[in-house]
Amino acid sequence: MLDDRKLAVLRAIVEDYVSTNEPVGSKALADRHNLGVSPATIRNDMAALEEQGYITQPHTSAGRVPTDKGYRLFVDRLSQIKPLSSAERRAIETFLAGAVDLDEIVMRTVRLLAQLTRQVAVVQYPSLTRSSVRHVEIVPLAERRVMLVLITNTGRIEQRVVDLPEAVGDDRIANLRAVLNSCLDGCGLSQVPDTVADIPERLPPEDRPAAATILSVLLETLVERHEEKIAFAGTANLAVADFSAGLRGVLEALEEQVVLIRLLGETGGLSDITVRIGSENPYSGLRGTSIVAAGYGSGDQELARLGVLGPTRMDYPVTMGAVRAVARYVGQILAGS
Amino acid sequence: MLDDRKLAVLRAIVEDYVSTNEPVGSKALADRHNLGVSPATIRNDMAALEEQGYITQPHTSAGRVPTDKGYRLFVDRLSQIKPLSSAERRAIETFLAGAVDLDEIVMRTVRLLAQLTRQVAVVQYPSLTRSSVRHVEIVPLAERRVMLVLITNTGRIEQRVVDLPEAVGDDRIANLRAVLNSCLDGCGLSQVPDTVADIPERLPPEDRPAAATILSVLLETLVERHEEKIAFAGTANLAVADFSAGLRGVLEALEEQVVLIRLLGETGGLSDITVRIGSENPYSGLRGTSIVAAGYGSGDQELARLGVLGPTRMDYPVTMGAVRAVARYVGQILAGS
């Protein structure tokens, strides 16, 4: 059905179109790639490819352009991820190594990725649900008000102000804090609800109302923040050149965190790469936009995802290489801190 | 030099141009505004206004368009801030009231502002230098490693991982924490360096090396994070309609935090509004873009600034009204939490 030469033609079309952004014709193909056959032959192959929906012509008598289906085939079977140059690797390493806290790691990562790919980069903060408790702090603010601070092993911090039902002295707060920490230290956030259940019993009866209030806020935090936090950068890359069409939709998607998180998607293995091409992705504003995403994490645990958005006519091998590399390095950095 | 009628003509030109986005001619002006004079008279006035640089014509025989100087005059003398409708006020209040922590306050604020003005909104996080210490926490991570967490009265949290010169037991850490907090509680961040100087003396000699390390990281945090954090939203509003020209520059500015912070600028009084029009602002990418900004804070202390970026041909009275209102409400919310 699709012999090797037809596949080679498709690959050539994708590559040429990506680099020139102009519909590519049979003659140009024959010239630029040495396929060893004449333009006429290529024309026949192109007709076949078009027949099967891999390419299309914007109008009669223009060159061909890959369809989403064509890109899909290209990504799946005709290309391989292009590793970064060693200079780039070093640059990533030193750039990320300078980060002092989680915010900065994420910030730097997202910028790095935007710069490497010259597209819009998106990084999801390490998932709360897959982290564990490193420390819980209760800071007295006023007589009947405390601030609850939760620090996770990924460096993420959540804070809440809690109004207590009654005044609670500092020493009782300290006790509460100690009990909380001894129970929760190292506990996976998803286990917190269970673990927390029997804490009131360990406390003197007079502290239980306050503890209950604090614990309910703690649980609330975990649930509400199930919605994940994300950062993005590189929107200026959208304005460049030929992509004014999709621009609107992409900007809108970026502002809709929910959509964006859905777009990053979830897949199986850590650091295998998801590519969603144009109409494949579940948001109508992104016609003409592709998403290349990967999970990152420390060890073999996926903490969250990151990726880039760009026009369907992007350089997939390079983009995938950059995404993969950045995902790996971020994982390392997180593991090390 | 500029009599009342000429000013009225200028005002009319700005208003018409803002609402239609088309150069406005003498006839249209005479029709839509009852200036009580004929088009010919208006033409003379327009000639005078052009002479003095308040308006300009894109090409011979087109209507007039305000220059930056024209907008400036309009903002300074010909318009007054338009207060929000009470429905809008209520909406703001309820929307902001739902926020649980600083991140969320900022996030909601910036979205709100973007939505109200239909432009790009920018909010600076409460300045570290003008906040004070609410609590300092030292969390043991490993034998020779702790996490330092600084919580300010504005709800902002800074964290750092510190490697200690030697192992320090939990009880000594606790003591250190107690001393630190008793010294620093309520202390303005700008006074921290002075206050911190004599802390080592209060500690047993064997703890001093560790304390010195921690303190130096603390000071470092204050200095480095002098660079402020910002959030923005509403970039999708850029893509709409007629502003594709400035788009590139604005997106670039948004990615350059430093530039952006400079743009928000600093002025005197809390909640008086700064307007920078087109070429007035110190970044060349923003030709054709204006910035409306204001400070916000609790009490009479300016904590930070917020504002919007939009085309010079924006509706200044409305935009200024929205910025002022949002700034006030944010101040209130921060004071209350």
Place this chain on the structure above:
DNA sequence: CTTGGCACTCGGGAACACAGAGTGCCAGAG
């Protein structure tokens, strides 16, 4: 100082022609 009149300018849209790139198809060669 204001007004109506008038000649002038120029941008933008419509109509048109044209070159060039690209295609599909066909008939002949390997």
Place this chain on the structure above:
DNA sequence: CTCTGGCACTCTGTGTTCCCGAGTGCCAAG
């Protein structure tokens, strides 16, 4: 059966020309 060269055909994009209309500047009269 596959490849190739040739050829007629079909478009788009571009450049040209033309004209309309909006808007101006100037002037002379009220």
